[in-house]
Amino acid sequence: MPELPEVETIRLGLQSHSAKRRVEVATADESRLFRHNTSGGRAVLDLAEGRTIGGWSRRGKFMWVSFEGADPVLVVHLGMSGQVLCNPSDKASARKHEHLRLELDNQMVLQFNDPRTFGHLTVSEMVKANGRLVPAVLAHIGPDPLENGWEESFSWKQLGASNRKVKTALLDQTIISGIGNIYADESLYRAGIRGDRTLRALTEEQWVNLVGHAAKVMEEALSQGGTSFDALYVDTQGNPGYFARSLNVYGREGQPCLRCGSTIARTSLGGRSHFHCPNCQN
DNA sequence: ATGGGCTCCTGATGGC
DNA sequence: TGCCATCAGGAGCCCA
Numbered sequence: 001m002p003e004l005p006e007v008e009t010i011r012l013g014l015q016s017h018s019a020k021r022r023v024e025v026a027t028a029d030e031s032r033l034f035r036h037n038t039s040g041g042r043a044v045l046d047l048a049e050g051r052t053i054g055g056w057s058r059r060g061k062f063m064w065v066s067f068e069g070a071d072p073v074l075v076v077h078l079g080m081s082g083q084v085l086c087n088p089s090d091k092a093s094a095r096k097h098e099h100l101r102l103e104l105d106n107q108m109v110l111q112f113n114d115p116r117t118f119g120h121l122t123v124s125e126m127v128k129a130n131g132r133l134v135p136a137v138l139a140h141i142g143p144d145p146l147e148n149g150w151e152e153s154f155s156w157k158q159l160g161a162s163n164r165k166v167k168t169a170l171l172d173q174t175i176i177s178g179i180g181n182i183y184a185d186e187s188l189y190r191a192g193i194r195g196d197r198t199l200r201a202l203t204e205e206q207w208v209n210l211v212g213h214a215a216k217v218m219e220e221a222l223s224q225g226g227t228s229f230d231a232l233y234v235d236t237q238g239n240p241g242y243f244a245r246s247l248n249v250y251g252r253e254g255q256p257c258l259r260c261g262s263t264i265a266r267t268s269l270g271g272r273s274h275f276h277c278p279n280c281q282n
Numbered sequence: 283a284t285g286g287g288c289t290c291c292t293g294a295t296g297g298c
Numbered sequence: 299t300g301c302c303a304t305c306a307g308g309a310g311c312c313c314a
Binding site: 001002003006061077078079080081116118119171173180181182183226227228229230232233250272273 | 305
């Protein structure tokens with residue numbers, strides 16, 4: 001459920017509340033969130049317990065936390081319903097879907113909650129991919145629009161000859177990472193392009209403009225703390241984001257387009273909802 | 283090469 | 299009030 005702005009909001013909270021703190025007690029359950037580790041949650045406990053947190057990094061929708069004196073990192077993906085809360089120990093009672101708990105030496109507790117367990121918690125070595133040091137399990141993930149120099153690293157030449165639909169390409173994390181269903185629809189609206197157009201039907205200029213809108217809308221969302229529709233997405237302190245009020249199309253089926261007054265439509269594309277203005281986008 | 287369908291899960295919501 | 303269908307900020311399969 002969280003896309004780049006939401007994950008970055010969480011990362012910032014984790015960095016400020018847990019960096020340079022020592023993990024005194026770590027506990028994990030048998031959740032399939034740990035499925036990518038050969039020894040399940042045990043691998044995470046062995047890595048974290050007794051170690052000091054170095055810092056939190058991010059690429060797209062993935063975060064990872066390093067520990068001082070350890071080579072591997074812990075990669076965190078939140079899937080559709082993952083949360084990481086950071087609260088003082090007296091306000092961190094166990095939750096129904098708490099799968100990992102890190103108790104820090106500053107009396108703060110990190111709680112990893114995920115009802116649907118579509119995310120994962122994976123111990124991974126760091127490798128060099130496309131000139132950047134990233135966890136090996138993320139080597140196939142492309143750079144995100146908020147990274148420096150990201151635009152040079154994907155090839156329009158390769159994309160442009162494709163019959164793929166524009167929205168499918170935006171959502172493909174191996175090309176550009178961090179964009180999910182909300183911000184894909186919002187950037188397509190801003191660019192005036194329907195998501196079911198093929199890449200072949202676009203000019204390079206249109207594609208670059210579209211991706212520029214994706215970067216812009218995600219930056220704006222980040223400045224508002226991300227998009228919350230309900231209690232599923234909250235930051236590390238449990239607060240919602242306020243960007244939902246700035247959405248132009250996502251979730252607005254049947255309501256008037258804020259630009260032209262036409263009725264916002266919702267179609268299905270790639271098995272997901274595609275909200276768009278039939279008049280402004282073509 | 284591309285896309286549709288399906289899967290992993292729980293929970294919120296709306297119609298009857 | 300309950301019961302059932304539908305849908306959800308993700309992503310990786312398999313198969314046509």
